[in-house]
Amino acid sequence: xxxxxxxxxxxxxxxxxxxxxxxxxxxxxxxxxxxxxxxxxxxxxxxxxxxxxxxxxxxxxxxxxxxxxxxxxxxxxxxxxxxxxxxxxxxxxxxxxxxxxxxxxxxxxxxxxxxxxxxxxxxxxxxxxxxxxxxxxxxxxxxxxxxxxxxxxxxxxxxxxxxxxxxxxxxxxxxxxxxxxxxxxxxxxxxxxxxxxxxxxxxxxxxxx
Amino acid sequence: xxxxxxxxxxxxxxxxxxxxxxxxxxxxxxxxxxxxxxxxxxxxxxxxxxxxxxxxxxxxxxxxxxxxxxxxxxxxx
Ligand SMILES: [Zn+2]
Numbered sequence: 001x002x003x004x005x006x007x008x009x010x011x012x013x014x015x016x017x018x019x020x021x022x023x024x025x026x027x028x029x030x031x032x033x034x035x036x037x038x039x040x041x042x043x044x045x046x047x048x049x050x051x052x053x054x055x056x057x058x059x060x061x062x063x064x065x066x067x068x069x070x071x072x073x074x075x076x077x078x079x080x081x082x083x084x085x086x087x088x089x090x091x092x093x094x095x096x097x098x099x100x101x102x103x104x105x106x107x108x109x110x111x112x113x114x115x116x117x118x119x120x121x122x123x124x125x126x127x128x129x130x131x132x133x134x135x136x137x138x139x140x141x142x143x144x145x146x147x148x149x150x151x152x153x154x155x156x157x158x159x160x161x162x163x164x165x166x167x168x169x170x171x172x173x174x175x176x177x178x179x180x181x182x183x184x185x186x187x188x189x190x191x192x193x194x195x196x197x198x199x200x201x202x203x204x205x206x207x208x209x
Numbered sequence: 210x211x212x213x214x215x216x217x218x219x220x221x222x223x224x225x226x227x228x229x230x231x232x233x234x235x236x237x238x239x240x241x242x243x244x245x246x247x248x249x250x251x252x253x254x255x256x257x258x259x260x261x262x263x264x265x266x267x268x269x270x271x272x273x274x275x276x277x278x279x280x281x282x283x284x285x286x
Pocket of ligand 1: 238244
């Protein structure tokens with residue numbers, strides 16, 4: 001029973017040898033696989049879309065140039081995300097706009113708040129299991145994947161950054177806290193808030209469909 | 210355990226980050242409660258959708274800037 005709920009989403013590592021030999025197909029696959037995460041993370045740190053796009057491009061150039069010397073001590077995706085975060089921070093500092101990632105004031109307790117439950121603590125309306133949401137499905141005039149991406153963009157910056165590193169890039173708690181310079185407890189709380197917010201937003205979306 | 214506690218603990222549960230006693234209470238509630246099983250299925254589905262939504266193709270302009278655009282390679286090849 002436990003295994004069914006706790007098993008991790010599959011994360012496959014690309015063939016490092018192909019990447020280090022600059023195989024164009026492998027490089028393209030790597031860029032496509034991680035570009036959305038890079039953009040989301042850069043926007044969490046820079047809070048300026050144009051600057052984030054510049055930093056992401058700079059990070060990709062550094063990643064591709066650095067691949068031959070990548071020794072595999074960390075997971076490839078974790079190494080790439082660390083490069084991106086360092087570049088984004090350096091950029092923000094240069095512009096005098098560096099803000100550490102914290103969002104203690106987020107009123108997340110209202111996300112699955114008391115109005116969802118009756119006086120005995122049971123659901124008033126059973127939650128949707130979201131099984132009918134597929135990325136390509138059109139709901140309210142747009143593909144589901146675009147709406148999910150919008151919801152991720154709408155998360156508070158620190159929640160978005162943690163969600164991307166943990167759930168999209170498969171980094172563990174310690175790696176995520178380290179890359180984002182967060183305490184272990186903050187990392188845990190931000191991930192929890194991000195996940196229940198996204199889950200709630202998708203529940204609302206599926207009821208609209 | 211009641212349903213209103215499930216969202217508060219869901220993230221720690223899938224991360225195996227709960228004490229043994231709380232974890233068992235959580236698992237026991239899931240066995241008994243169809244609504245909370247739906248909640249948890251949706252919780253994992255939301256994570257899968259997040260992964261799929263961020264893995265869409267990168268813009269052509271970026272691929273060109275990185276020298277990886279397929280058309281460039283055909284010209285060079
Ligand atoms: Zn329940």
